[in-house]
Amino acid sequence: MMSAILVWVSCLFALVASYSVTDTTNLSSALLQNYNKNLRPGVDQSQANEINIDVYFLSLQEFSETSGLFAARVFFYVSWNDERLAWNPATYNGVTMMKFRQDTLWIPPLFLSNPYSNYKDFGSDKLLMTVFPSGDVRMSSLELTESTCGVDITKFPYDTQSCELQYVFLGYLANQVKFGNCTLSMAQAEKNSLWTINTDSSISISTIQFRNNMNLKFSFTRKSQPYTINIISPLVAIAVLHITVFILPADSGERVGFSTTIILSITVYQTIVSDSLPNSSMPNLAFILYKLFVDFLVSICVHTLVVISLYFYLKDEKHDIPKFIDGFTRCVLRKRRNKKLKSTETPSVGSEKVDVMPENDTMEEVTSEITWKDVGKAWDVFSLILSLSSVLISNSIFFFSVM
Structure with a gap:
């Protein structure tokens, strides 16, 4: 039974990956021949290239109230279409996917416009990108971003801070390269010992001064206990x-x-x-x-x-x-002046004294003494x-x- 399974898996693998290194080498040479990575994709250069980005917030690395430093680990999944990299899989023995280094193809120059310190290139030349027969290109990059953030400690220690990561395409106007379908996920966010990462973070696309902007807004609440x-x-x-x-x-x-x-x-x-x-x-x-x-x-x-x-x-x-x-x-102290009837004392009759009330009753004010x-x-x-x-x-x- 086990041997039958191994044979079936081997056959399946042979069907899936039936092409050879020669096929991938020929395809790579054909795709990169006369390919200029300095030119953006598009036969019709009057149409803007749409760049789709899925952003995954992973963790809050550092937040400084004094300097306004906001450091976070963020994973980017970027995709776009480059028709110059399209091919027919049947021509190359069924090759359905190719890998290229980042420095060999055109990539959108994603730039953090509010960095905390010096500018850092997005991605790395050592990263590999995946290219499909349709010309779709996909790349992923794990970034440690450091940006400036306005700090408001008015409600310390019950304060909530909001920080933004602002991205633009450096060197391109909105009618050349623009953001397409962009999403932000907080599902993979790690817990922080000092801050509670809120899930109401948002992503927005806007055009300012002829440039397309992607704003990632994050909020986190201080653990006040x-x-x-x-x-x-x-x-x-x-x-x-x-x-x-x-x-x-x-x-x-x-x-x-x-x-x-x-x-x-x-x-x-x-x-x-x-x-x-x-x-x-x-x-x-x-x-x-x-x-x-x-x-x-x-x-x-x-x-x-x-x-x-x-x-x-x-x-x-x-x-x-x-x-x-x-x-x-x-x-x-609620000490009041008390009043009582004033009686008159008559001479004694025998050994007894008799108090006789006057015809016209009179009241005598008795005052409690205050010390x-x-x-x-x-x-x-x-x-x-x-x-x-x-x-x-x-x-x-x-x-x-x-x-």
């Missing part, structure tokens, strides 16, 4: 922790020390965070920098409120409380609500802006 855990969450936690200073008893004597320690911690932490941020400042500063500044201002305000609170707690009770402070304290400690308590409540509101508002604005 490490930054959320190591930067954002500690910042929010420190800000909330600072507010709890108003819960500490004023008699403990630890309020000022606790608040000062938190301010120093915020200052040191913000310095560390600032060093880890991208250095790019275009087109705007990152929202997180504004958040760091606002958090610092809130911490200074909280510390000031703590000092004022201790001033009220330590105030000598001999000093009168101004009316507006008294009203503020009663409003916050400076009450003022301090009211100030703590007010400061706690004010500080908590400031932290919530600033963080809400930040997350609303970057999401």
